[in-house]
Amino acid sequence: MIKERLAALRAKMQEAGIDVYVVPSGDFHCSEYVSAYFRAVCFISGFTGSAGTVVVTQDEALLWTDGRYFLQAEHQIEGTGFTLMRMAVAGVPTVAEYLAQTLADGQVLGFDGRIVSLKLAEEWRGKLGEKQVRFEAGRDLIGEIWTDRPAQEFHGAWLLDEKYTGESAAAKLARVREAMQEKNAGAFILSAMDDIAWLLNLRGADVPNNPVVFAFAYVDKVQALLFVKEEAISAEVKAALAAQGVEIRPYEAFWGLETPEGTPVLLDKAKTAYTVAARVRDAVAAVNPTTLMKCVKNPTEQEALRESHRKDGVAMVKWLYWLEHHPDREALSEIDVSDYLETCRREAGAFDLSFNTIAAMGPNAAMMHYSATPEAFAMLENKGMLLVDSGGQYPDGTTDITRTIAMGPLTEEERLHYTATLRSMLRLSSAKFLEGTTCYFLDILARGPIWDMGLDYRCGTGHGVGFCLNVHEGPNGFRWTKPADMDGLVTLKPGMVTTDEPGVYMDGRYGIRIENELLCVDAETTEYGHYLRFETLTLCPIDLRPVIPELLTVYEKIALNEYHAMVYERLRDGLTAEEAAWLREVTQAI
C-alpha cells in the first residue's frame, strides 16, 4: 500500500515539476501533537511516531526520526521502500544537509508551505547556499493523493472564565501590543493554538488532549482578528470576543492574509507557516510574546492550580488505594488501571486527560513513551514495579504526574535506582536560587545522582505545563544539553510551572520515574538579591517501600517528610476515612 502511495506521489511530483518533496510532521499551527487530518507522514510512510520527516525523490524515499523511535520506525517501514535516517547519529546527514547534497542547480524543492515553518524553510535555504533551487510551497501533494483523508475536525470553542484565567483577553491584548511596541512592530501574526487560547481565554477540543481551537490570530494597533471556523464559534462566544475587541474572520482567510505595507510584523519564525510568514516583507523575528507571557502563571492561575492539583491528588490517592487493596491485581491489565484512573480523575472534575495515560508494568516501563493498546498490553504482576504517568485537564489547570509503584519484592538494584531517582527529584524541587538563574543551570541537581551511577535518562528533566492547556509548553524546561542559542537559556520566573521527572530506564527490565510539578515562587530578599524557590504543586504519596533510607541525605529526608506531611494535610478532606487512614500510613516520616 505504501509502495502504491509512493508511486502516486512520484507521479504527482513529475506532473508538478518537483524534484524533491518534503513532508514533515506538523500542522498549520506548528504543533507538537496533531489531529488525524495532519498525519501525512504516517499516510505516506506507515510510521506512526509523533516526530518524523519524509523526503521523496524519484529514486529515494527517506524517513528521518529521533532516537525515541528508531526501533519502531525500522519495524514500521520495513519493506516499504523507505530508508530510515537516524537523527543525531554520526554520519547521518540532517534533512537540510541531504537536500543540499541532492538538489542541483535549477531543480525544484516542493513542500506544503502551510505545514513548514519559516524557520525550517530558511534552514533548508541556508544549507542550499548559492544553489539555484526554487521552492514550490503551494502544493499539498499528499492531500492530492490521500483520497480517504480524515476531515480536519472543528469542535465548539468555549470561553475559560476569568475567575480561572485572572486576566481578560482585552488586558492580555493590551500587554501584547506593549510588547509589539517594544520591538517596534506594528502588527503581530500568531499561529500557535495554545498561545491563541491563552490570549483570548478561549478553549476547544480540536487536538486530542489539548483543549485548543484551530485558529490563527492577527493583532495590530487597532484590530485583533481571530481566523476560525464560523461554526465553531457560538453567538455567545462571538459576542464575548467582540466585547474584548476581537473580530472573527474565516479560518481559511488566514492563508491570504496581507500585512500593511511598511509595517514591521512581529512573528515567531519557528511557529509561523512559510506560506504566510515568507510573504511578510519587514518581519521582526522573535519568540511569540504570548509564549513568554503564558508561561508565567498569574496569582489567580496559581491559586487555581493549587486546587486542580488537590483534586488530581484526591483522584490519584483513590486510585492508589483501590490498587493497593484490590483482591486480585494479577487479573488487571495496564489498560484496566488506566481506565480506572481516568474514572477517578473525571469524578474529581477533569473534563479530559492531558495525555494518554502511560501505565507500564515491569519491562514495559523501560520504554519512556510506552503506550498499551488493545492489541498489546501486559497484565499486572505481584512483583517488580508499575510506572504510571498521567494527567488531567481541569478548568482550573492541567496536571502531569508520574509515580512508580512497588508491586511486590524488588531487587537491590531496583531499590538503589528507585532511591537515586527519588533523590534526584527532591534535590531539584528543594533548590533555592537567585533571580536570574536559568532552568539549564539547575538540571544537574536532578541529573547528578543518576550520572553518578553511570546512567542517564536521555531526555530533559522536565518541561513547562500549560494552564488548562497543553501539557507540554515552552519555553521553560530543565535540560542539560547545550542550547542551540541564547533563547535556550530561559530565566526562571515566579509563576512558571515545570515538571521535575528524573528516571532510570533499564532496557528490557524495568523503568522508574517520579514526577512532580514545580511552581516557581518567591523565597526571600536579602542583601545578596532576591531568591526564588519551588512550591510543589503535585500532591500524591511517593512509594516508600523501595527506598533505601540510609542513601538519603539528611536534607533529602527532610524534604521528603515535609512533602508527605503536606500531601496528607491537603488531601485528607477529600478522602473517605479508610483512604485517609491509608494515606496517613503511607506518608509517615522516615
Place this chain on the structure above:
Amino acid sequence: MIKERLAALRAKMQEAGIDVYVVPSGDFHCSEYVSAYFRAVCFISGFTGSAGTVVVTQDEALLWTDGRYFLQAEHQIEGTGFTLMRMAVAGVPTVAEYLAQTLADGQVLGFDGRIVSLKLAEEWRGKLGEKQVRFEAGRDLIGEIWTDRPAQEFHGAWLLDEKYTGESAAAKLARVREAMQEKNAGAFILSAMDDIAWLLNLRGADVPNNPVVFAFAYVDKVQALLFVKEEAISAEVKAALAAQGVEIRPYEAFWGLETPEGTPVLLDKAKTAYTVAARVRDAVAAVNPTTLMKCVKNPTEQEALRESHRKDGVAMVKWLYWLEHHPDREALSEIDVSDYLETCRREAGAFDLSFNTIAAMGPNAAMMHYSATPEAFAMLENKGMLLVDSGGQYPDGTTDITRTIAMGPLTEEERLHYTATLRSMLRLSSAKFLEGTTCYFLDILARGPIWDMGLDYRCGTGHGVGFCLNVHEGPNGFRWTKPADMDGLVTLKPGMVTTDEPGVYMDGRYGIRIENELLCVDAETTEYGHYLRFETLTLCPIDLRPVIPELLTVYEKIALNEYHAMVYERLRDGLTAEEAAWLREVTQAI
C-alpha cells in the same frame, strides 16, 4: 595633583581637537594585570584598583569601576574632580552609553588605540550608531603628560623545557595552522602574552607574578614572527626559537604590521589592539585558537601539575605546622605569615608567587581582594579565622589554594558558614558528568549550600589556571550569571584545570573561602556516553575544627575523608616526622 593632571590632559585634548578622551585599564596585550608603565588610570584619577575606565571631557571627569571597588574608588577620588560611575548599578550608563549621550555629530573621540581592544572600540561605535563621530586613536595623551612615567620593563625571556610542556613550539604552531585552516584564515595575529608564552614554550617576568614576555606574534602558512625586544631574547633562546621556525622582529614593529592583501586574518577582537586590528580588512573574528588549546593541559603537563601541587602541598603543610605550633601567634602580623609562606614555597621549588598572597585575619577576610600593606595590616589573634589565599609559580605548574584556619574559639554562625563552604567545595569537586557538560551547568553544586542560607559570594566559583603561567586563565571557569553569548558556555574537557573556591563573606566580621584546584579527567564510558569527573590537584588539609559534622551528608563525608587520606599519602614523604605525625592527625577521617 590629580587636578593639575586633569588640566594638563584637557589642554592636550584641546590642542589635539579631541572632545572626549577615554583611558581604560589595560596594556598593549589586553591583559588583566598590568605592569607599572600601564597604570594610566591610576596616574590620571588616583584610583588603584585593577579594573577601571576614565572618561574625560572639558567639563566632566568620570571613573567607571565595578562593585569590588566602589568603596575604595569613592575614597581615592574624593576631592579630585572625578565622579564615580558604579558599573551595573541601575540608572548608571555604561561607558558606551555615556559616549553616545555625550558626543555630538562632528565631534572626536580620542583614545590610545594600542590599549583599547577592537571589541571595545566596536562597542562604542555600535552605541554611537549613525552619529558622525571620528575616532582619534593615535594619541597617548596620558603618556604625553606623564613626565615621570615608569619604563615598560623588559626582562630576559627563557624557554620552558619540553619535559614540562610536553609539546614543542613547532608542533603547537602546526596545530594553530590547522585551526586557521578550519576557519579559512591565512594569517593569525596574537597579542595575548600568555597565549604566546604557551605557543612558543617561552616564559619571562614582564608582568608581576605572571611569567610572561612582552611580545606579539604573527603566524601565516609559512612564517611565524615573534615581535619582542631584541635584548630580552638571548642568542640561545633565539636559536632555539629559530629551530622551531620562529623569527624575531622588533617589539615596536608590531604597530606597523600589515597583513597580506586578500588574506583572511584570524584575530580575537577582545584580545587585539584597535590600532592593529582595525586595519585588518578581512578579519575572521574568533576566540584565539591558542586560548582553546592552552586551557586543555596535555598528559605531560598533567603529570607535572601533580608534582608541582605536591611540592606546593608540602610548603603549605610546613607553613601550617609552623603556624599551629608557633609559641606566640599574636606577635605575628598578616605580613609575617605571608612572608613565611613565601619562604616555604620558594624552598619547595617555586620561582615566584602566582599572585600577591592574601593573608586576612578576622574582618579583613570579608574583603575578597584584601591585601595587607606595610601601612595597614592586622596582627593574628587567638580567636576567629585567618584566611590565606596564595599560590606559587613552578616550572611544572602554577598553583592557587585557599585555606581558612580557626585561630581559636568560633561562634556557631562561623561554624555553620564554614561547614556550608566546605560542603559547597566538596559537592562541586565530587561531580561526575557526561561529556558536553558546560562549566556553567555545574556551578549550582557549589553555589547551592550558600544560596540556601540566603547568602552569595558575588563572584565566580572558580577560574581556569595556567601552566607555569597566569593564575587566571580562560575560557573555563564556574559561573552562574547568564553568559553574554554562547562562547560563555564553555564545555568541560579532560585536561582543563579550574579552581573550586566558594566562600562566605560577612562584612566587617569574617570571611571564609576553601579553594582546591580541579583537573577534569575521564571517568568511565557506559552505554549512556562518556563520563568525566574531577581529580583534585591541591594537596593540603582542610581545617576540621570548625566543621559541624552532622551537617555533612554521607556523600560529603566520604569525599572529605578520601581527600584527606590522599593528602596524607601524597605529602608524608616530603615532611619531617613531626610534620607527618601532625598531618596524619589533622587528616583523620570524621
